[in-house]
Amino acid sequence: MPDTIPADSVGLVTEQRLAFDEPLALDCGRSLARFDLVYETYGELNADASNAVLICHALSGDHHAAGYRDAADRKPGWWDTVIGPGKPIDTRRFFVVCPNNIGSCKGSTGPNTVNPDTGRYYGPDFPIVTCGDWARAQERLMRALGIPCWAAVVGPSLGGMQVLQWAIDFPDALRHAIVVAAAPKLTAQNIAFNEVARQAITSDPDFHDGHFYEHDVVPRRGLMLARMLGHITYLSDSAMRAKFGRELRAGRLAYSFESEFEVESYLRYQGRQFVDRFDANSYLLMTKSLDYFDPAANANDSLSAALSPARARFLVMAFTSDWRFSPARSREIVKALLDTHKRVTYAEIDADHGHDAFLMPIPQYLDVFGAYMERIAAETAGAEHAA
Amino acid sequence: MKLRRDLELIADWIRPGSHVLDLGCGDGTLLAHLYESKGVTGYGLEIDPENIARCIARGVDVIQTDLDRGLQEFESDGFDHVVMTQSLQALHFPDRVLEEMLRVGREAITSFPNMGHWKCRLQLALGGHMPVTRTLPHHWYDTPNIHMCTVHDFERLCRARGYEVLERAAVDRHHRATPGARMLPNVFGESALYRFRRAG
Numbered sequence: 115m116p117d118t119i120p121a122d123s124v125g126l127v128t129e130q131r132l133a134f135d136e137p138l139a140l141d142c143g144r145s146l147a148r149f150d151l152v153y154e155t156y157g158e159l160n161a162d163a164s165n166a167v168l169i170c171h172a173l174s175g176d177h178h179a180a181g182y183r184d185a186a187d188r189k190p191g192w193w194d195t196v197i198g199p200g201k202p203i204d205t206r207r208f209f210v211v212c213p214n215n216i217g218s219c220k221g222s223t224g225p226n227t228v229n230p231d232t233g234r235y236y237g238p239d240f241p242i243v244t245c246g247d248w249a250r251a252q253e254r255l256m257r258a259l260g261i262p263c264w265a266a267v268v269g270p271s272l273g274g275m276q277v278l279q280w281a282i283d284f285p286d287a288l289r290h291a292i293v294v295a296a297a298p299k300l301t302a303q304n305i306a307f308n309e310v311a312r313q314a315i316t317s318d319p320d321f322h323d324g325h326f327y328e329h330d331v332v333p334r335r336g337l338m339l340a341r342m343l344g345h346i347t348y349l350s351d352s353a354m355r356a357k358f359g360r361e362l363r364a365g366r367l368a369y370s371f372e373s374e375f376e377v378e379s380y381l382r383y384q385g386r387q388f389v390d391r392f393d394a395n396s397y398l399l400m401t402k403s404l405d406y407f408d409p410a411a412n413a414n415d416s417l418s419a420a421l422s423p424a425r426a427r428f429l430v431m432a433f434t435s436d437w438r439f440s441p442a443r444s445r446e447i448v449k450a451l452l453d454t455h456k457r458v459t460y461a462e463i464d465a466d467h468g469h470d471a472f473l474m475p476i477p478q479y480l481d482v483f484g485a486y487m488e489r490i491a492a493e494t495a496g497a498e499h500a501a
Numbered sequence: 502m503k504l505r506r507d508l509e510l511i512a513d514w515i516r517p518g519s520h521v522l523d524l525g526c527g528d529g530t531l532l533a534h535l536y537e538s539k540g541v542t543g544y545g546l547e548i549d550p551e552n553i554a555r556c557i558a559r560g561v562d563v564i565q566t567d568l569d570r571g572l573q574e575f576e577s578d579g580f581d582h583v584v585m586t587q588s589l590q591a592l593h594f595p596d597r598v599l600e601e602m603l604r605v606g607r608e609a610i611t612s613f614p615n616m617g618h619w620k621c622r623l624q625l626a627l628g629g630h631m632p633v634t635r636t637l638p639h640h641w642y643d644t645p646n647i648h649m650c651t652v653h654d655f656e657r658l659c660r661a662r663g664y665e666v667l668e669r670a671a672v673d674r675h676h677r678a679t680p681g682a683r684m685l686p687n688v689f690g691e692s693a694l695y696r697f698r699r700a701g
Contacts, residue, residue, distance in 0.1 A: 460566075462565045485557040489560055
């Protein structure tokens with residue numbers, strides 16, 4: 115944490131936890147008898163509970179979206195760029211809720227938590243969860259917090275898929291849907307990358323079919339490889355070239371297989387960091403949830419038919435150099451909305467950072483995002499005044 | 502807020518409650534006016550990032566698009582009106598865009614600066630240089646207006662393509678329909694506005 119908390123930061127934040135005792139039926143046919151959600155909130159809920167914004171996190175994200183957990187925290191939450199006083203999701207006007215999804219590994223019920231029925235870690239027995247399951251779990255949280263309808267549901271990447279799911283499954287529970295750097299479903303290439311990541315994890319001898327907790331080990335090599343691969347797909351070719359080029363760490367070739375190029379050492383560093391903060395079983399689950407997401411599959415492969423129940427207004431944003439979820443994928447979502455005369459705005463942000471651009475303070479991105487949120491805040495304030 | 506007079510003219514041509522697509526919608530002024538005064542629905546297409554933010558601030562549903570890429574994202578006959586003001590002359594393929602306008606919309610409305618205006622004719626005929634006027638302030642080398650035409654040219658294209666002109670307005674610099682511009686639009690009109698559809 116910096117010595118003084120910046121004026122546009124939500125400051126120190128504390129995670130909260132809620133236990134849900136009613137069984138949650140899952141898309142896979144199984145159900146969770148009970149589950150916990152950890153979450154963070156920023157800002158204040160207004161009198162008529164009309165200013166609440168739900169943030170849905172991406173694959174390796176969590177509930178810590180903004181601010182600092184303690185004075186020793188080196189970095190703020192993952193979406194601190196857009197959440198805070200004076201930022202696009204302005205915490206002086208909105209009450210922001212960000213839960214950690216079930217199946218993830220940051221405190222909500224997931225493979226690295228203990229199954230109360232067996233007294234053992236869920237591990238690989240944790241059911242495969244989908245965006246639909248997440249939306250249902252988040253809806254329980256919404257009700258528990260006394261929120262009748264979100265002013266907006268917002269998410270990047272896999273989070274954007276949850277936003278689409280919300281708009282379809284709970285059309286009356288959100289006024290705006292903000293879908294950032296997402297896609298209506300994965301391509302074969304996307305699934306292929308996920309499959310290599312999963313193979314890297316499951317073929318690690320320390321994986322033990324997912325029961326590595328009992329062996330007191332972590333499939334480090336596999337998880338590290340999975341993350342290194344993922345990281346390549348989050349950056350653009352030009353961003354990598356600009357950041358690393360062909361720079362050598364030692365300044366000259368060593369004719370060895372040690373990490374020589376800067377980009378190699380960067381990827382290894384990213385991989386090692388990830389191993390310490392993420393669970394291998396959760397990584398498998400998250401990639402599966404990505405692979406399975408395809409709302410059109412239930413509507414004769416017509417995305418516009420799938421989105422027809424939606425009543426929210428949409429803001430869709432994509433980044434020019436994102437090849438993981440390219441602007442063309444976002445335009446598929448836009449087209450499906452246009453075809454059924456839904457209200458939608460689309461911005462294609464000129465950015466060099468690849469998929470990771472949604473984390474970056476790009477002026478055009480913040481302007482568009484801010485203008486849209488400002489509009490929501492104005493209509494929320496108007497409605498509150500009228501009531 | 503007072504609407505620019507040419508936009509007012511266009512707004513008069515649009516039926517209440519219709520579904521409208523505004524190509525090159527700028528800061529969203531026209532659509533915001535149509536939403537409010539005519540209960541219209543629809544979208545603006547715009548390429549400039551600053552204008553995108555301005556449209557959003559006005560509550561206009563804007564889609565960031567390069568018009569030269571065409572309207573392939575739009576289904577045929579999805580709109581009652583497709584509007585394009587003062588952008589025709591800046592497109593790489595204006596004729597294809599007109600064709601697309603009449604594919605996705607039942608009626609099209611467009612406006613453009615008239616190169617046939619007497620000041621342009623004088624500058625070229627007597628001055629021997631490319632016209633620079635208050636409506637067309639750019640020089641030949643820095644102008645975004647790469648496909649200038651006259652009232653005559655436009656109507657000839659309409660005939661050749663089988664478009665039926667439903668309404669025409671020729672206006673001066675202040676977007677007023679002067680008697681001269683009514684009588685001799687290709688000489689006294691600085692801008693021309695058209696409402697047209699596919700004939701038959």
